[in-house]
Amino acid sequence: YLLHRLANHDPRVAFMEAPQLLLENNAKICERQFGIRLGELAEGRPADLAIMDYQPPTALSEANFLGHLIFGLVDATVDTTVCKGKILMQGKKIVSMDEERVAARSRELAPQMWQRLQAL
Structure with a gap:
């Protein structure tokens, strides 16, 4: 909501x-652009979701959920993700790849990349 206020220079956009x-x-935009209904967990719909590791600084309730969603969860880390019903990340680890191997290879190739960038 803050980005919307800033981008449109419209202070009338309210928290509510x-x-x-x-x-x-967002779900309506995706439906219009991609032709699939999103935004709810229902039979026959893409089961895409993210489970966040969030430790709320204040009690979490129905009355203040939106505040936590906008201002608290933005800094939370992702624990688990599911896309089309398939678990892609679990326990903060990507299940389909060896992250340590990828990081090691990245460290190996980084000097070459920096040389190429400096040559531009």
Whole structure:
């Protein structure tokens, strides 16, 4: 909601409009662009979700959930992700690749990449 206010230079965008901006409009945009219905967990729909590792600084309730969603979860780390019903990340580890091997290879190739960038 803050980005919307900033991008449109519109201070009238209120905190209470955030659920529609975040939870409804994004799903409608995706449906229009990609032709699939998103935004709810239901039979026959893509089962895409992220489970966050979030330790709320205040009690979490129905009354303050939106505040936690907008201001708290933004800094939370992702623990688990599911895409089309398939677990891609679990326990903060990508299940389909050896992250340590990828990181080691990245460290190996980094000097070459920096040389190429400096040559530009």
